[in-house]
Amino acid sequence: METHERRITVDNLEILYKLFGNLDENLMRIENAFKVKLASRDGEIIIIGEDQTVHVVEKLIEVLMGAIKAGEVLDAQKLDYFITMFREGEGDKLPGLSDAILVVTSKGKFVKPKTLGQQKYVKAIQKYDVTFGIGPAGTGKTYLAVAMAVKAFKNDEVSRIVITRPAVEAGESLGFLPGDLQMKVDPYLRPLYDALYDILGTETYLKYKERGLIEVAPLAYMRGRTLDNSFIILDEAQNTTIEQMKMFLTRFGFGSKVVVNGDVTQIDLPFGKKSGLVHAAEVLRSVEEISMVEFTDRDVVRHSLVRRIIQEYDKFEKRQQYKEIAKQEDKLESKAKKNRQKQDGHNTGRR
Incomplete structure (x- = not known):
């Protein structure tokens, strides 16, 4: 060689x-x-x-x-x-991938796209009024959406930020939580608070929240509202029902931007209930004014092992799907064989 x-x-x-x-x-x-x-x-x-x-x-x-x-x-x-x-x-x-600085966090850290998928996502949010970010955990969907919201707010492109998510438990029952309504829903909204605290700093966030410039609320609070000049983020959208998703997507008004994030492999809805995110991706994919950005395991920016875990789960699920397809094909072939035998017996009897 x-x-x-x-x-x-x-x-x-x-x-x-x-x-x-x-x-x-x-x-x-x-x-x-x-x-x-x-x-x-x-x-x-x-x-x-x-x-x-x-x-x-x-x-x-x-x-x-x-x-x-x-x-x-x-x-x-x-x-x-x-x-x-x-x-x-x-x-x-890759050259120039991280040239664009979205925001500077409260600790002086530059927030930039780290992968081509993230870069595509950021450009879509800049260009379109409605952007869907669909992909596995750890791809930065929520954090980048919050960063883009803060950037738009600081540049006076919007007058407020509204961030929401459905209050659905991840496969476990937490029982009756203590405290008032806000205290009950806060645990579900913690990832959103974490992103806001990191980018804005706790004091700045609380100041904006008191003035009504930033709102973090469960999805149920969105019904009946019209949100003008707002940057609206729906996180964990895979856990919305079809009715909730339709309700949410009809809330935004003039001068607003909407970002919808979710991971369709981690749906916590009751068995048999179709995800509003999956349904919306099917229904709205042909609408040119809406961007659908799909992340892959290559866009995972957490520990390198997270990517491997996602890959292995994908392989397992595909094997299960192939087994199910093979099982269904065997059933159909068995049924067809029985029908042929029955027909042959009928024809023999007639002779």
Whole structure:
């Protein structure tokens, strides 16, 4: 097997250190993923391996250095995502991925899209009045929607933010919770509060809430309202009924934006009750003014193991579906065979 060598000149040793990572852990991840050999000598990165693979790794390293120069922190999750995209031939889409800063959190952290799916989602929210974000847990659907809402509010594009979700328990009964109505529904809304606290800071959020500029409420509170000049987010939409979804989608008025998020693999509705999110995706997919953004496990930005867990659940569910289809086909074939035998017996009797 013929090997080739390429060299990349690095004029900033700090970038080289950040690229290689602590104890060269990033270097080893790239080597293991592409079966190449990487080394650094005299301000150069040396890549040794098969010609085509070396070329891909060279492009990967150039993109990674560009991201580092732009202020990105090259953690394991981000590196794994970049490696995956280059291995799947989509690395040319990555340059400039995180150029756009949506908001700066209360702790000075920049909120940016981290994956191509997130970038598509953000652009859809900017362009369309109604956007559906459908995909697995950990893809940043809720957090990015809240970030876009805060951005629109701070830019005076909307006059208030309304965030809601259905109060449905995740497969367990919590019994009768103590306190007033707000205290009873707050546990269901906690993920939304967490995102708002992180982006705005607790004091700023409470100030806006007291002035009625930000509202976090269960979905039942939306009935009978018309919301003008608002940024409205429906989270955990997979747990809405068809009637609730229709009610929600007819609440927004002039100058408003709507974002609907959900994961159709985690529906907590009673057995036999169809999800309003699944139904809406079927009914509204042909409406050009509505954007449907679908996330995949590649867009998961939590621990790398979360992506693996989602993949394994998907594989299991597909196997179960195939088994069920095979079972139904066997039943149909058995029924057809019995009908043929019955017909043959009838024909023999007639003779």
